[in-house]
Amino acid sequence: MSIGVQRLREDAGRVRQGAIDKGEDPSVVDVALELDVRRRALQGEGDALRAERNTVSKRIGEVIRGGAAPQGSEVAALRDASTQAGERIAAIDRELATTEAQLEDALLRIPNPADPDVPVGGEEDSVIVRTWGDPAPHLEPRGAGADGSEPWTRRPHWEVGEALGILDLAAGAKVTGSGFPVYRGPGAALERALIDWFIGTHTREHGMTEVWPPALVNTASARGTGQIPDKEDLMYVVARDDLYLVPTAEVPVTNLHRDEIIEAEQLPIRYCAYTPCFRREAGAAGRDTRGILRVHQFDKVEMVLFERPADSGEALEWLTRAAETLLQRLGLAYRVKLMATGDMGFVQAKKYDLEVWAPGVERWLEVSSVSNFRDYQARRMNIRWRPEPGARPEILHTLNGSGLALARTWAAILEVYQQPDGSVVVPEVLRPSMGDRITA
RNA sequence: GGAGAGGUGGCAGAGCGGCUGAAUGCGGCGGUCUUGAAAACCGCUGAGGGAAACCUCCGUGGGUUCGAAUCCCACCCUCUCCGCCA
Numbered sequence: 428m429s430i431g432v433q434r435l436r437e438d439a440g441r442v443r444q445g446a447i448d449k450g451e452d453p454s455v456v457d458v459a460l461e462l463d464v465r466r467r468a469l470q471g472e473g474d475a476l477r478a479e480r481n482t483v484s485k486r487i488g489e490v491i492r493g494g495a496a497p498q499g500s501e502v503a504a505l506r507d508a509s510t511q512a513g514e515r516i517a518a519i520d521r522e523l524a525t526t527e528a529q530l531e532d533a534l535l536r537i538p539n540p541a542d543p544d545v546p547v548g549g550e551e552d553s554v555i556v557r558t559w560g561d562p563a564p565h566l567e568p569r570g571a572g573a574d575g576s577e578p579w580t581r582r583p584h585w586e587v588g589e590a591l592g593i594l595d596l597a598a599g600a601k602v603t604g605s606g607f608p609v610y611r612g613p614g615a616a617l618e619r620a621l622i623d624w625f626i627g628t629h630t631r632e633h634g635m636t637e638v639w640p641p642a643l644v645n646t647a648s649a650r651g652t653g654q655i656p657d658k659e660d661l662m663y664v665v666a667r668d669d670l671y672l673v674p675t676a677e678v679p680v681t682n683l684h685r686d687e688i689i690e691a692e693q694l695p696i697r698y699c700a701y702t703p704c705f706r707r708e709a710g711a712a713g714r715d716t717r718g719i720l721r722v723h724q725f726d727k728v729e730m731v732l733f734e735r736p737a738d739s740g741e742a743l744e745w746l747t748r749a750a751e752t753l754l755q756r757l758g759l760a761y762r763v764k765l766m767a768t769g770d771m772g773f774v775q776a777k778k779y780d781l782e783v784w785a786p787g788v789e790r791w792l793e794v795s796s797v798s799n800f801r802d803y804q805a806r807r808m809n810i811r812w813r814p815e816p817g818a819r820p821e822i823l824h825t826l827n828g829s830g831l832a833l834a835r836t837w838a839a840i841l842e843v844y845q846q847p848d849g850s851v852v853v854p855e856v857l858r859p860s861m862g863d864r865i866t867a
Numbered sequence: 868g869g870a871g872a873g874g875u876g877g878c879a880g881a882g883c884g885g886c887u888g889a890a891u892g893c894g895g896c897g898g899u900c901u902u903g904a905a906a907a908c909c910g911c912u913g914a915g916g917g918a919a920a921c922c923u924c925c926g927u928g929g930g931u932u933c934g935a936a937u938c939c940c941a942c943c944c945u946c947u948c949c950g951c952c953a
Contacts (some may be wrong), residue, residue: 467917474922481922484934488885502933509933688877688914817896817912 445540448768459533480512539803552767560760562784583787584838585718606723625728629699638700640679648682672705676729696733725834732826739824743799787842797828
């Protein structure tokens with residue numbers, strides 16, 4: 428991810444303000460500007476020397492073909508000139524290489540400026556733009572008990588799940604470690620049904636193309652989406668083979684088009700993909716230790732969009748609605764949060780979080796994050812499109828969003844659909860594949 | 868894992884160490900012709916940097932050389948055969 432030098436040069440003021448809004452140090456902007464000037468100067472110097480060497484080398488060929496002795500003094504003089512130019516070129520190239528590396532590094536430290544319609548500020552400035560459904564109460568006050576009169580309290584998902592034998596955290600801890608849940612029987616079926624129904628809905632109704640990507644990616648791909656170096660601690664590493672377990676399908680799916688030029692008529696490209704997601708969650712220990720709200724492995728269906736720049740703003744709204752559709756049909760109350768500049772991360776230009784109400788733990792759970800990266804991510808991956816046949820390629824826009832993240836959705840379903848008798852009613856849309864009810 | 872072949876422009880496919888950023892074919896774009904279209908013919912047609920001159924890029928990275936797509940080394944990837952295997 429990086430800002431473009433072009434934009435940096437032409438719009439330095441707004442880029443600097445964007446950094447401030449996101450709570451980042453704006454001085455890198457000026458550092459980058461200086462490095463850019465230096466880089467171009469060195470490039471020009473090197474190019475001139477190369478041009479000189481090229482003509483001299485050509486001349487050597489001509490003189491020799493013209494009959495001069497390869498060992499003659501004329502040729503020797505030319506060789507000498509060429510060698511000297513070569514040495515100076517090597518020196519400048521070394522300097523250029525370090526300058527370029529410094530520039531790239533500086534560019535990487537400049538955050539993507541947020542869209543103008545994003546509220547400026549921290550977490551408290553994020554705004555709930557809409558809510559849907561009635562949040563189920565933690566305590567059912569009036570006659571919802573099994574006998575029609577007793578009030579009852581909704582239990583957290585881990586209690587419901589363990590009681591029904593469909594969630595086995597202890598087994599996961601034994602087999603792998605804490606944070607690796609095991610779903611059994613109808614619990615496993617629920618997970619599978621959700622994945623299938625999500626993807627089916629996206630492909631049939633949202634026109635997305637299903638992709639089933641690798642769950643391990645190489646270094647170049649991890650770098651492409653910015654997991655390296657930004658979030659290196661987030662990922663599990665297979666050091667022996669230089670591979671990373673994917674923290675989200677965004678990584679393999681977005682990299683599908685790395686270093687490509689896409690013709691205009693191909694756009695938009697809209698994918699959905701299921702993968703397991705692996706996250707070390709370094710530094711997060713202690714939070715959400717109970718249940719499956721924060722785990723090291725979970726399942727997720729991710730939506731990834733490649734759009735024409737002019738369309739990406741609208742595409743973000745469309746993508747958000749696509750994720751909301753799923754929650755609505757599952758009958759889960761949720762709210763949509765527009766993240767403020769300081770709360771949205773380094774790389775997003777605009778981001779919505781979808782939070783579902785979980786009455787057992789009495790919290791809003793983030794089950795989807797939908798973002799427009801504009802050209803920031805695509806630039807690093809060198810994904811371009813050609814506006815017109817024969818026209819110069821331009822960086823396109825990428826977006827992605829969860830549709831949806833499973834563990835928390837699974838948990839919310841258990842908490843919302845649990846019954847006073849301990850069973851869990853299956854949401855209507857999933858009944859065709861797994862029946863009406865989960866009982867002990 | 869073992870043996871062999873190969874990685875060149877959107878695709879296919881040439882390329883003696885200098886005259887090759889790259890023949891040729893296909894595709895694409897524009898034009899001539901046509902009522903229109905097809906066919907035929909003519910022209911154009913990779914990317915990046917730079918205001919430009921110009922420079923860089925022939926899997927990646929090193930090396931040899933005055934000069935490398937062309938020679939050498941390492942790595943990566945693809946294909947064929949063998950082995951192993953869900």
